[in-house]
Amino acid sequence: MADMANVTEDEWAQYHKRLTLHAGGFFVAYGWRANGGWAGPGGITPGDIAAEAILKVLDGTRRYDPSTGLKLMTFLRNVVRSLVNHLAEAANTQHSRPMPQIHLSDTEDPVDMEPEGDEPDPLDNCIKNETLANLKAMSAKEDDPLLVDILECMNADITKPAEIAEYLNVDVKTINNAQKRLWRKAEKMLGRPKREGRS
Amino acid sequence: MKNVDRFDDQAWKKFLTFLLPNEESMALHEVEAELQHLGMDTRAGFAKVQRGLQKMAATREARAALEAAREQRPSMLAKLRDKASQVGALTKDELRRIIADRFSGTAQAAFFRKLDAVASEDDLKSLLDDMSKLDALTEESDDAEP
Numbered sequence: 001m002a003d004m005a006n007v008t009e010d011e012w013a014q015y016h017k018r019l020t021l022h023a024g025g026f027f028v029a030y031g032w033r034a035n036g037g038w039a040g041p042g043g044i045t046p047g048d049i050a051a052e053a054i055l056k057v058l059d060g061t062r063r064y065d066p067s068t069g070l071k072l073m074t075f076l077r078n079v080v081r082s083l084v085n086h087l088a089e090a091a092n093t094q095h096s097r098p099m100p101q102i103h104l105s106d107t108e109d110p111v112d113m114e115p116e117g118d119e120p121d122p123l124d125n126c127i128k129n130e131t132l133a134n135l136k137a138m139s140a141k142e143d144d145p146l147l148v149d150i151l152e153c154m155n156a157d158i159t160k161p162a163e164i165a166e167y168l169n170v171d172v173k174t175i176n177n178a179q180k181r182l183w184r185k186a187e188k189m190l191g192r193p194k195r196e197g198r199s
Numbered sequence: 200m201k202n203v204d205r206f207d208d209q210a211w212k213k214f215l216t217f218l219l220p221n222e223e224s225m226a227l228h229e230v231e232a233e234l235q236h237l238g239m240d241t242r243a244g245f246a247k248v249q250r251g252l253q254k255m256a257a258t259r260e261a262r263a264a265l266e267a268a269r270e271q272r273p274s275m276l277a278k279l280r281d282k283a284s285q286v287g288a289l290t291k292d293e294l295r296r297i298i299a300d301r302f303s304g305t306a307q308a309a310f311f312r313k314l315d316a317v318a319s320e321d322d323l324k325s326l327l328d329d330m331s332k333l334d335a336l337t338e339e340s341d342d343a344e345p
Contacts, residue, residue, distance in 0.1 A: 009252060016245045018222045021230050024239045025219035038239055047244025055251045132211045139203045139214075151206050154213040176224070183218045187237070 004057070004064065004072065012054065015073060019050035019080050026084045028190055030126040040084075041091040049087070053079040088126045131190060138189040146170075146178040291317070298330070306333055 007015075024038060024046035032040040039045050053076050056062040064075050139147055146168075153164045161179065165172040206214075220233045234241060291314060298310045313326050 009249070012248055012252065013245055014227055016248055017227070017230050017234060017241050020239055020241045020244060021220060021222040021225075021234055021237075024234070024237060028237070029215055029219060038237065045244065046239050047241045048247075050241070051244035051247040051251075054248050058251055058255060127212050127215065131215070132208055135211055135215055136203060148203065150217070151203060151210060151214055154217065155206055155210040157213070159213050159217055179218060183220065186215075186218050 007072070015076060016047070016050050016054060018073070019053055019076055020046045022077055023049040023080050023084055026081075026088075026126075028187065029131065030088065031128045031131050031190070040087050044087060049080055049083050053083055092126070134189040135186060138185055142182070142185060144178065144182060146174070147182065150175075150178065150182075294323075294326070301330070301334060 027033075027038040027040060027046050030040070032038060034040075034043055037045065053062075056079060057064050057072075057076060062075075062079050064070075064072060066072070139151070149168050150164060153159070153167055156167075158164055158167050161175045162172050165175045168175070222230050222233075225233070294314055295311070298307055298314065302310055310326065310330060313322075313329070317323050317326060
């Protein structure tokens with residue numbers, strides 16, 4: 001546990017911000033909004049998920065073992081994804097079957113020890129049809145030269161920027177810039193909540 | 200208009216995932232800017248982390264203090280062993296006081312009875328041995344408590 005003992009409060013603050021954005025991506029994808037902000041079932045926010053992930057690792061509920069070679073931040077991201085998945089499962093269970101709710105043991109979650117990139121995909125059925133419809137509408141109007149090429153890559157299951165760049169024979173930076181440009185357009189369509197406070 | 204209708208929902212879901220900000224490839228100031236842009240406030244969440252860190256620090260300090268106290272506390276066991284080595288110098292009154300101070304309930308009553316029945320130095324050593332064993336058990340269970 002030497003890794004964690006050396007983490008300062010400032011570093012935890014940075015980890016928390018990164019993990020909040022990591023969790024926040026799922027909230028945006030799932031369209032989890034409440035009270036003018038991004039919030040999931042039970043009013044849980046991306047910041048809550050990030051905090052819970054850190055606290056579970058700190059108190060040993062999610063046991064981090066640096067000897068496995070997994071970096072602390074990678075492990076924390078896995079815990080965040082696991083928590084979001086549990087939240088999504090609970091939300092789906094509530095929608096389809098009010099009772100009983102599924103509860104997975106915190107200590108027996110295989111997601112914790114998975115290397116980055118091998119975690120289960122986010123739950124597809126959490127992405128709302130409305131979200132996809134908005135994205136399609138935005139894309140149909142968009143005049144970005146790379147948009148259809150990138151969609152072609154997605155269709156061929158080529159999803160990493162480096163792979164896309166290679167496939168399209170362009171610079172990775174070009175793909176990253178396209179991602180940022182299209183994200184700015186998309187997030188308006190996906191419904192940005194009113195701003196609250198600052199990060 | 201782009202011809203994007205030909206892509207199925209799986210492709211669109213992957214596209215959505217591709218578009219989402221990837222904090223791993225972002226500098227901290229970019230992460231902060233994106234959080235600000237999305238209206239995601241981290242203050243309340245980090246306050247929870249700070250409380251957790253404070254609680255952990257307090258627990259660590261309390262454990263260290265307990266450990267220090269345990270190491271400094273003259274063990275009753277050691278005292279009794281010390282006494283046992285010079286058992287001849289112990290009076291029944293001293294033993295009675297040790298039993299009264301250190302034990303209670305049935306154990307205390309049993310040791311008083313055994314003390315009253317002491318007829319030889321061997322009996323006395325046997326009594327001290329029993330007392331030190333029970334005392335050691337008590338100390339171990341005290342230390343094991345959170």
